[in-house]
Amino acid sequence: MVSSIQGDGDIDSRSDADIIKSVLAGETADFEEIIRRYQPRIFGTIRKYARRESEVDDIAQEVFIKAFRKLHTWRAEAPFEHWIMRLSVRTCYDFLRKHQRNRENAFTDLSDPEKDWLQDFVKAPDDNHSEKQGAGDLVHTLMEQMSPAGKLILQLQEIEQKSVKEIADITGWSISLVKVRAFRARNEMRKHLEKIDLTQYL
Amino acid sequence: MEQKMSLEKLQNQLIQSARRAPVNDRVPLGFEKRVMNRLYGEKGYGNRLSQMARGMWAACAPAIVLAVVAFFLSQPANQSIPADLALENAVMSPLMAENEIW
Numbered sequence A: 001m002v003s004s005i006q007g008d009g010d011i012d013s014r015s016d017a018d019i020i021k022s023v024l025a026g027e028t029a030d031f032e033e034i035i036r037r038y039q040p041r042i043f044g045t046i047r048k049y050a051r052r053e054s055e056v057d058d059i060a061q062e063v064f065i066k067a068f069r070k071l072h073t074w075r076a077e078a079p080f081e082h083w084i085m086r087l088s089v090r091t092c093y094d095f096l097r098k099h100q101r102n103r104e105n106a107f108t109d110l111s112d113p114e115k116d117w118l119q120d121f122v123k124a125p126d127d128n129h130s131e132k133q134g135a136g137d138l139v140h141t142l143m144e145q146m147s148p149a150g151k152l153i154l155q156l157q158e159i160e161q162k163s164v165k166e167i168a169d170i171t172g173w174s175i176s177l178v179k180v181r182a183f184r185a186r187n188e189m190r191k192h193l194e195k196i197d198l199t200q201y202l
Numbered sequence B: 001m002e003q004k005m006s007l008e009k010l011q012n013q014l015i016q017s018a019r020r021a022p023v024n025d026r027v028p029l030g031f032e033k034r035v036m037n038r039l040y041g042e043k044g045y046g047n048r049l050s051q052m053a054r055g056m057w058a059a060c061a062p063a064i065v066l067a068v069v070a071f072f073l074s075q076p077a078n079q080s081i082p083a084d085l086a087l088e089n090a091v092m093s094p095l096m097a098e099n100e101i102w
Helices: A016-024 A028-049 A055-067 A081-098 A112-123 A135-145 A148-159 A164-171 A176-194 B002-020 B031-074 B083-101
Strands: none
Touching: A016 A081, A016 A164, A016 A176, A028 A055, A028 A081, A055 A135, A055 B031, A081 A112, A081 A148, A081 B002, A112 A135, A112 A176, A112 B002, A112 B031, A112 B083, A135 A148, A148 A176, A148 B002, A164 B031, A176 B002, B031 B083
């Protein structure tokens, strides 16, 4: 259970289940407490998938509107947090699929920090460069080129290190489909990285 | 072979970097109010529509009952056309008249 400070300074110490019961009984205003509790986590999750900051707000609104409409489907057996996080990841995936665009040529126009990072990497590939500026930008560029399913799997499996079973639970895909898509995502990532001509940074 | 090794290392370093990246969970000011306004908007709209439908039905129902009663009272005991056809004619005649106007 998470509690939060309301606008007037009072702390709402009710459990998620109690608040949801109240919302379902017609107290729509209580849903604001649910938004207040979960909005930082939802925004954090969405920013891992959205391309631009302007998209983040739209997706977050969509998540909470969907959550309100589907609130009656939440079974109190599992924490509400899991339910709403699953909803947010699936909403992000739907958004990525709806807004697919041309993902070509992203590695041909790298920024200076990205080029500097690649130069450092090529000079000493065994050193740890992952904390340096430029690596984050390159990850972002790489993620931009991935297909929606590839991006989702890469984020959940490689970056968040979730198990196949957890990914299946979050995405609603079968275990075998997760495995197939994970295999394809790794190949896809490798193909994109192959487009970087490392020899030009020698 | 060397290129393959480099790609493997490059991939690992990028993933390590992504794992270290801090989560940006900043929320725009007043976000919860905006979502609630959207919800109230949708709910209010739905309520207004259902209220309007209920009001229209409440206004129409007595008029329909009166029309049916008036129709049956105005019919002679021995009518030459069947009752269902007569009812259809009575109901449709205002629409036919309207079509003619247009």
